[in-house]
Amino acid sequence: MAEPVILGIETSCDETGLAVVVGGQIRSNVVGSQVEIHARFGGVVPEVAARAHVESIKSLAHRALAEAEVHPDDVTAVAATQGPGLAGSLVVGYSFGKAMAWTLGADFVGVDHMEGHLLAPMFQHEGYEPPAVVLLASGGHSQIVHMPAWGTYNLMGGTIDDAAGEAFDKLGRYLGLGFPGGPAIDQLSSEGDRAAVQFPRALPDSPFDFSFSGLKTSVVNWVRKSRDSGEDVPVADVAASVQEAIVDVLVAKTFNAVDETGSRTVAGGGGVLANRRLRDRMAEEAAKRNVQLALPSPDLCTDNGAMIALAGQLALQWGRPSVWTGDIDAGKRLGHDH
Amino acid sequence: MRIVAIDTATAASSVCLGEDRGIKAMASRVDRRGHVPFLVPALEFCFAQAGWKRSDIDAVVVDVGPGLFTGIRAGLATAQGIAAAAGVPIVPVNALDVLALRASTGRREIWPIVDARRGQIATAPYRPLPGGVVREGPVQLMKPDEFQAHLAARQSDALVVGDYQALGEHVLHDTRHVKFGRPRYPTADLGMELAVSTLESGEVPLADDVRPLYLREADVAINWTDFRSEGLA
Numbered sequence: 001m002a003e004p005v006i007l008g009i010e011t012s013c014d015e016t017g018l019a020v021v022v023g024g025q026i027r028s029n030v031v032g033s034q035v036e037i038h039a040r041f042g043g044v045v046p047e048v049a050a051r052a053h054v055e056s057i058k059s060l061a062h063r064a065l066a067e068a069e070v071h072p073d074d075v076t077a078v079a080a081t082q083g084p085g086l087a088g089s090l091v092v093g094y095s096f097g098k099a100m101a102w103t104l105g106a107d108f109v110g111v112d113h114m115e116g117h118l119l120a121p122m123f124q125h126e127g128y129e130p131p132a133v134v135l136l137a138s139g140g141h142s143q144i145v146h147m148p149a150w151g152t153y154n155l156m157g158g159t160i161d162d163a164a165g166e167a168f169d170k171l172g173r174y175l176g177l178g179f180p181g182g183p184a185i186d187q188l189s190s191e192g193d194r195a196a197v198q199f200p201r202a203l204p205d206s207p208f209d210f211s212f213s214g215l216k217t218s219v220v221n222w223v224r225k226s227r228d229s230g231e232d233v234p235v236a237d238v239a240a241s242v243q244e245a246i247v248d249v250l251v252a253k254t255f256n257a258v259d260e261t262g263s264r265t266v267a268g269g270g271g272v273l274a275n276r277r278l279r280d281r282m283a284e285e286a287a288k289r290n291v292q293l294a295l296p297s298p299d300l301c302t303d304n305g306a307m308i309a310l311a312g313q314l315a316l317q318w319g320r321p322s323v324w325t326g327d328i329d330a331g332k333r334l335g336h337d338h
Numbered sequence: 339m340r341i342v343a344i345d346t347a348t349a350a351s352s353v354c355l356g357e358d359r360g361i362k363a364m365a366s367r368v369d370r371r372g373h374v375p376f377l378v379p380a381l382e383f384c385f386a387q388a389g390w391k392r393s394d395i396d397a398v399v400v401d402v403g404p405g406l407f408t409g410i411r412a413g414l415a416t417a418q419g420i421a422a423a424a425g426v427p428i429v430p431v432n433a434l435d436v437l438a439l440r441a442s443t444g445r446r447e448i449w450p451i452v453d454a455r456r457g458q459i460a461t462a463p464y465r466p467l468p469g470g471v472v473r474e475g476p477v478q479l480m481k482p483d484e485f486q487a488h489l490a491a492r493q494s495d496a497l498v499v500g501d502y503q504a505l506g507e508h509v510l511h512d513t514r515h516v517k518f519g520r521p522r523y524p525t526a527d528l529g530m531e532l533a534v535s536t537l538e539s540g541e542v543p544l545a546d547d548v549r550p551l552y553l554r555e556a557d558v559a560i561n562w563t564d565f566r567s568e569g570l571a
């Protein structure tokens with residue numbers, strides 16, 4: 001049998017991601033980022049995102065196919081994100097992908113965005129396999145998932161208020177670093193002292209859940225007190241200390257889950273996993289326990305079409321049928337398909 | 339020339355296949371949230387009815403609004419997907435042009451309406467001509483009361499078509515010189531009829547230039563209320 005040629009489409013939020021994956025290998029992975037558009041508004045504006053997707057998706061699809069040197073007729077399946085995400089954005093990629101697959105006579109499969117992140121480590125880590133614990137953290141989601149077998153996902157914990165990336169973005173904005181705050185804090189932290197301020201590590205009773213609202217309040221209070229006393233606010237130190245607080249919590253909870261499940265592999269996905277301090281700390285903790293660390297490279301941690309293509313390919317291999325009647329599912333929960 | 343036409347700009351969804359100025363198959367449904375699951379199964383049904391192969395497509399016609407943003411984007415993205423796969427052009431049509439086309443009247447000025455949400459309608463004036471209509475003013479957003487006052491000021495007999503229920507009872511009852519008529523929604527067969535001459539002239543736009551007709555800037559209000567403070571910004 002010929003190798004599957006999958007066009008993957010990701011439009012759940014503010015990145016228009018189109019990729020071609022052939023036999024499990026990435027042939028092309030193009031991302032039309034809207035960061036500059038949304039930076040003007042200080043955050044992702046759903047209607048702005050949906051408008052940008054529909055303007056760029058067709059030319060990005062042509063580019064992904066051209067870079068992969070794949071003719072549309074050779075595509076065996078199209079996979080598009082079905083949810084969770086912003087409804088107006090999901091509609092664009094999902095409709096485009098379904099119509100393209102149908103016209104080509106290819107299969108079509110709607111993919112869970114989170115499953116895309118969960119499977120993305122496979123591209124670069126040959127030994128990545130269940131049982132594994134995976135930290136998923138971005139501006140829109142923060143979860144710890146236990147994957148005891150391929151295609152089986154148990155949600156162990158997650159944020160009870162803001163997502164980790166949202167906390168980064170809001171605090172970055174508060175510190176005057178613009179949008180998105182995560183990369184800006186990562187950058188500035190390298191010049192700061194991460195032990196400068198001991199911000200609280202919110203650890204609710206559940207060993208696998210986290211919360212960032214207390215951290216935000218504490219940062220606001222600290223900055224206000226410092227300014228009221230007439231001192232210059234040491235922004236780099238605050239940024240580094242904020243980052244350390246968020247990273248501490250994410251790492252502690254993730255490795256609680258590793259210890260609890262006895263997993264021999266720990267992985268991650270989502271934009272927050274591009275954070276250098278988080279990657280370093282996960283590597284340290286994994287080494288201490290002698291478990292395998294399977295983090296995708298930063299470009300495959302952020303939203304992209306390649307992970308959707310791979311998840312789509314596996315879904316078809318695992319027996320999910322190609323159907324034309326499906327719809328997007330903006331509130332989709334992992335492991336629940338319809 | 340084999341044409342696929344799509345209209346999901348309003349609460350109604352329709353797909354139509356046409357060839358040689360005739361309709362080969364059509365499917366439609368009214369469900370303002372049902373655009374996405376409707377489209378491809380409707381195409382599948384129509385292709386089976388017409389006995390077409392997917393490789394037969396020569397062009398795609400799509401209603402780009404004004405109308406429901408998500409419906410418009412579902413239709414346009416579907417048209418783009420077909421066009422990307424088949425390597426064919428996309429011809430956009432305006433929802434108000436589509437509505438006015440079939441509003442048969444001899445002399446009344448035609449005002450097609452689509453519900454633009456947020457208490458507004460989108461509309462424009464058209465004059466009937468033998469064999470068609472011509473748009474005589476800009477497409478604009480109006481509140482029902484503004485529309486009523488606008489019609490009253492013009493003093494001429496008017497025919498209002500489209501989703502005139504969106505105007506509300508008082509406008510429907512208290513507006514003189516005005517008749518209300520069909521069609522209620524723009525449909526793919528009418529869009530195709532409009533687009534045929536564009537296609538035959540060969541002056542189709544570049545696919546990247548085909549965009550939704552929004553008439554309204556995106557609402558950029560971001561909810562920062564849970565973290566409102568002076569900050570360092």
Ligand SMILES: [Zn+2]
Nearest residue numbers: 138270271303
């Ligand atoms: Zn994501």
